[in-house]
Amino acid sequence: MPTSLPAFDALLALLLVWLAGRLLVTRDLFKAVVLFMVFGLMLALAWVRLAAPDVALAEAAIGAGLTGALLLDTVFRLRGEAEPPPPRPSAGLIACAMLAAALGAMLVWSMLALPDDWFGLTREVAAAMPDSGVTNPVTAALLNFRGYDTLLEIAVLLLAVLGVWTLNAEPPPAVPAAGPVLEALLRILLPLLVVAAGYLLWAGAHAPGGAFQGAALLAAGGVLLHLARPFSFGTGWPVRLALTAGFAVFLIVALLLVLVGGGFLAYPPKHAGTWILAIEAAAMLSIALILVALFVGSARHTDRGRADAGAHDPPA
Amino acid sequence: MSEVAVIVAIVVLASVSLGLVRVLRGPSAFDGMLAGQLIGTGAVAIVALLAFALDAPLLLDAALVLALLAAVASVAFVRRGAARDDT
Amino acid sequence: MTLSDWASVALLAAGAFFFVAGTIGLLRLPDVFTRLHALTKADNLGLGLILLGLALQAESWGELARLGLIWALAVFASASACHLVARRALESGAQPWSKRDAD
Numbered sequence: 001m002p003t004s005l006p007a008f009d010a011l012l013a014l015l016l017v018w019l020a021g022r023l024l025v026t027r028d029l030f031k032a033v034v035l036f037m038v039f040g041l042m043l044a045l046a047w048v049r050l051a052a053p054d055v056a057l058a059e060a061a062i063g064a065g066l067t068g069a070l071l072l073d074t075v076f077r078l079r080g081e082a083e084p085p086p087p088r089p090s091a092g093l094i095a096c097a098m099l100a101a102a103l104g105a106m107l108v109w110s111m112l113a114l115p116d117d118w119f120g121l122t123r124e125v126a127a128a129m130p131d132s133g134v135t136n137p138v139t140a141a142l143l144n145f146r147g148y149d150t151l152l153e154i155a156v157l158l159l160a161v162l163g164v165w166t167l168n169a170e171p172p173p174a175v176p177a178a179g180p181v182l183e184a185l186l187r188i189l190l191p192l193l194v195v196a197a198g199y200l201l202w203a204g205a206h207a208p209g210g211a212f213q214g215a216a217l218l219a220a221g222g223v224l225l226h227l228a229r230p231f232s233f234g235t236g237w238p239v240r241l242a243l244t245a246g247f248a249v250f251l252i253v254a255l256l257l258v259l260v261g262g263g264f265l266a267y268p269p270k271h272a273g274t275w276i277l278a279i280e281a282a283a284m285l286s287i288a289l290i291l292v293a294l295f296v297g298s299a300r301h302t303d304r305g306r307a308d309a310g311a312h313d314p315p316a
Numbered sequence: 317m318s319e320v321a322v323i324v325a326i327v328v329l330a331s332v333s334l335g336l337v338r339v340l341r342g343p344s345a346f347d348g349m350l351a352g353q354l355i356g357t358g359a360v361a362i363v364a365l366l367a368f369a370l371d372a373p374l375l376l377d378a379a380l381v382l383a384l385l386a387a388v389a390s391v392a393f394v395r396r397g398a399a400r401d402d403t
Numbered sequence: 404m405t406l407s408d409w410a411s412v413a414l415l416a417a418g419a420f421f422f423v424a425g426t427i428g429l430l431r432l433p434d435v436f437t438r439l440h441a442l443t444k445a446d447n448l449g450l451g452l453i454l455l456g457l458a459l460q461a462e463s464w465g466e467l468a469r470l471g472l473i474w475a476l477a478v479f480a481s482a483s484a485c486h487l488v489a490r491r492a493l494e495s496g497a498q499p500w501s502k503r504d505a506d
Contacts, residue, residue, distance in 0.1 A: 002318040002369055008326050015333050026340070034339055034348040037389060041359045041382075045329075048366050048375060057378050060363075064356065064382055068389035073396045175395055179490075182395075185387060185483045192476070196384060200377070207374050213381070220385050227395040317460060320412050324453065327419040331426040338429050338438070346435045346492045350442055353484060354429065357446040358422065360477055361453050364470070365415075368457050376469040383476040390484035394491045 009049055016042050029078060033071040040067055053208035054138040057200070061213055065220030069227065070295055133272025134205040142210065143276045147265040151254065154247045154283060157290045161243060164294055165235065178228040186228055193221035201284050205273060211280035212287060219291030226296055233296070243293065246286025250279050321369040325362050332358040349393050356386035407459045414456030421449030434500035435492050443485040447478055 019042060023035035040063025047056035089097075125137050125145070132140035142150050178186070197214035204210030225231070233239050253275060254265045262268070267275050332355055339351040360382045367375035428441025454474045461467045 002322040004319060004322045004326065005369070008322055008329065011326060011329050011333070015329070019336075022340070030345055031339060031348055034351055035336070037352060038336065038339075038355045041355050044378070044382075045359065045362055045366075048363060048370075048378065053372065053375055053378060056363075056375070057381060060359075060378050060381050061385065064359075065385040065388045068352070069392035072389065072392040076396045181483050181486050182391065185391070185480070188479060189384065189387070193384060196380065203377070208377060217381065217384065220388050224388055224391060227391050317408060317411065320415055321457070324415045324419045328422050328449075328453075331423045335426045335429050335442075344435060344492075344497065346488060346497065347438070349488050350429060350435075350438055353439075353442055353481065353488075354426070354446060357450050357477060357481060360473060361418070361422070361450050364454060364457055364473065368460060373463070373466045373469075376466065376473065379473050380469060380476070383473045383480065386477065387480035387484045390488055394487045397491065 005049075012042065012045055012049065016046060029075045033068075033075045036071065037063065037068040040064070054136075054204075054210060054213070057208050057213045058216060061216035061220065066216065066223060066291060066295065069220075069223050073295070131269040131272070133267060133269065133274075133276055136204060136206055136208070136210075138208075139204050139210050139276070139280075143279060144265075144267060144272060147250075147254070150283075151247070151250050151265075154250060154287065157287060158244065158247055161290050161293050164297060167297075175230065182228050186224060189224060190221050193217050193224075197221075197284065197288070201280055202277075204280065205277065211284040214284045215287035215291065218284070218288035219295075222288065222292035223295050226292070231296070233293075239289075242289050243286055246283035249282035253279055318369040318371075321365045325365040325369070328358050328361050328365070345393075345397065349390055352389050352393070353386075356382065356389075360386070411456040411459045414452050414459070418449045418451075418453035418456060421445045421452065425449065435497050436489060436499050439485055439489055439492075443481050447481050450474065450477055 016039065019035055019039045023032045023039060026032050026035065040059060044056045044059040044063060047053075047059055125141065128145065129135065129137060129140060132144045134140050134144070197217040200209035200214040200217065201211060202209075204213070257266055257268075257275075258264055260268075335351055335354040335358075339348050342348060342350075360379050363375060363379040363382060367373055367379065422445070425442050425445030428445060429438050432438045432441055451474055454470050458467055458470045461470065
C-alpha cells in the first residue's frame with residue numbers, strides 16, 4: 001500500500017469540501033453548474049478510494065454525462081443569477097444550519113466510534129455468494145438478496161418520467177444543423193457507447209458494472225443524439241411499452257418465481273445467473289430510455305400544449 | 317512504482333484544483349467549459365493511476381467510461397448555449 | 404528496478420509535468436483560444452505519457468488494450484470538444500488576443 005495515499009486522500013477530501021461550499025455560495029448559476037460537474041467527478045474518485053468501483057462507475061457515467069448536460073441545458077434556459085442572500089440569516093435558516101451541523105457531527109462520531117474489526121454484513125454476504133448466481137457481491141445484493149429494493153427503485157424512476165411528462169415544457173431551442181465534427185463525434189461515440197453498455201451489463205456479474213451503469217452509458221448516447229439532432233418520441237404505445245418493460249419483466253419474473261421457485265424473487269440457485277441477466281437486460285433498456293426521456297423532457301409541446309395555454313390565463 | 321503513480325496522481329489532482337481558479341475568475345462562460353475539459357482529462361489520468369497503484373485493473377473500465385463521456389458536457393454547452401447570447 | 408520500470412517513472416513524471424504546464428497555460432494565457440489550445444494539447448500529451456508509462460507496467464493484454472482504447476477515445480473526444488467550443492466562442496464574438504492589446 002503506497003505511503004503517499006493519505007496525502008492524496010487529504011487533498012481529495014479538502015477539494016470536495018471546498019467545492020461543495022463554493023458552489024453553494026456562488027451567485028453565478030453557470031459557474032455553480034460547472035463546479036457541480038467537477039464535484040461529481042471528484043466524488044467518483046472518492047468512491048474509487050472507498051473501494052466501491054461499481055458506485056464509482058455509476059457516478060462517473062451519470063456525473064460526466066447526464067448531470068452535466070441536464071444542468072447546462074437548464075441553466076441556459078434560466079439565464080439568470082441566483083437571488084442575493086438576505087442581509088441577515090433568518091431564524092429558520094439558523095435552526096436548519098444547527099440541525100445540519102448536529103447531524104454531521106453525529107455521523108463523524110459514529111464513523112470514528114466503529115471498532116477496527118467491524119465487518120458489517122460482509123461475512124453473511126460472502127457465505128451466501130455461491131448460491132447467488134453471480135460473483136460480484138454488489139450485483140448479488142442488488143438483484144438477488146435485496147431484489148425488491150431494486151424493483152421499487154425502477155418504479156420510482158418511472159414515476160419521475162410520469163412527473164416530467166405532466167409538465168408542459170418549451171420545445172427544444174432551434175439549433176443549426178450539426179457540423180461535420182459533431183457528426184463525426186456521434187458516428188464514433190454512439191456505437192462505442194452501445195458496445196460499452198452491453199459489456200458493462202455482461203461484466204456486472206463478475207466485475208464492476210451492471211444494468212444501471214450500462215443504462216447510464218446508453219442514456220448519454222441518447223442525450224448526445226438529442227443535442228445534435230433534437231427529437232422527441234411522444235407518448236405513444238411503443239414508448240410506454242419500452243419504458244415499463246424493465247419494471248414489468250422484473251415483476252413478472254418475481255411472480256413467476258412464486259410459482260416455480262422458492263417465493264417472491266427467490267431464484268433457484270442453479271439458474272439464478274440467467275434470471276438475473278434477463279432482468280438486468282430489460283432493466284438496462286428501460287432505465288436508459290427513462291433517463292433520455294428525463295432529458296428530452298415533456299412530450300407535450302405540441303398543439304395540445306398551445307390549446308391548453310389558450311384555455312387558461314397564461315401565467316405571469 | 318505504485319508510489320510514483322500515487323505521487324503523479326497527487327500532482328494531477330493539484331493541477332486540476334488550480335485550474336478551477338480559472339473557472340471562478342474567468343471572464344466568460346467559455347473559461348468555465350475549459351475547466352470541464354481539464355477535469356475530464358485529469359480524472360481519466362487519476363483513475364488510471366489509481367487502478368495501477370491499488371492493483372485493481374478493473375478500475376480501468378471507469379477510466380474508459382470517463383473518456384467516452386468526456387465530450388458530452390462540452391457538446392451540451394455548445395448546442396444549448398447556441399440559442400442564447402453568451403457573455 | 405528494471406529498465407522498463409525506469410522508463411515508466413520517466414514517462415509518468417513527464418506526463419505530470421505536462422499536466423502542470425497545461426494548468427499554467429490555463430491560468431496565465433490571455434484569451435479563450437490560447438487557453439483552449441494549451442489545455443487540450445498539454446493535457447492530452449500528459450495523459451498519453453501517463454498511459455504509456457502505465458502500459459509498460461501492464462500485466463495482461465486486456466489491460467494494454469484498455470489503456471490504448473482509453474487514450475484513443477480521450478484524444479478523439481478532447482479534440483472534437485476543443486474544436487466545438489472554439490468555434491462557438493468565435494461565433495459569439497470572443498476576440499483573439501493580439502500583441503496590440505498587450506500595451
